[in-house]
Amino acid sequence: MTKYTLVSFKTCPWVQRAAIALREKKIDFEFRHIDPDNRPDWFLAISPHKKVPVLRIDDKVSLFESNAIAEYLDETIAPRLHPEDPVQRAVNRAWTDYLPTFADAATSCAYAETEADYNKAVAKIPAAFDRLEKALATQGAGPYFNGAQYSLVDASYAPFLQRYVYLDRIKPLGFIEKYPRLKAWAEALLARPSTHSFPEAEMEAMYRETVKRRNKYVSQFVDAAKVAAE
């Protein structure tokens, strides 16, 4: 039996994307959590960009980049999460290509140093949400990106929609309510067991601790805000 090890920082959304793909395919795997501030030499030797996730296969092969890992898993292990139709597959890949831009728009306010920078980062959210809202309108009736069939697009966006929800609870942002398809999609993804690497309250508490520790503008609001899952 093939051994899969996912090298991880506990709250990394890109790791979560790879973990979701593994769970959707019912692949047994182990996390190997490492400390972001003290990355071991064995990790630096297998991660060209010094980033997580890295997927170790049988302690021999090391795959890096969450999209490459997800695509590899989809090519090698059933069930296929990409659509069978080549046009739909291209459309799905186009939207996974958009993920880094979406992730930046939806969550970069967490890294802003000043209130002005925070407001500038927050101002990027509506355009990104609007693009996804329109994409969802053309894709199907939900609950997932392509309709009833779960896909790698779902696995990709779930961690970032989850972090938007967390940030909205730390300091209210109030955008997703204006995009009903996106809101329903986020709810469906957060309700799906494969989205979660940790119990929900534990994950949100870890995320909030990470945001607080970064000591950015939004960090000051962490204590005051309440964890909804508590």
Ligand SMILES: N[C@@H](CCC(=O)N[C@@H](CS)C(=O)NCC(=O)O)C(=O)O
């Ligand atoms: N494009 C990469 C992004 C991975 C990434 O940014 N991971 C973060 C943790 S969430 C990281 O390892 N950062 C360490 C660094 O930038 O030095 C992917 O999709 O895997």
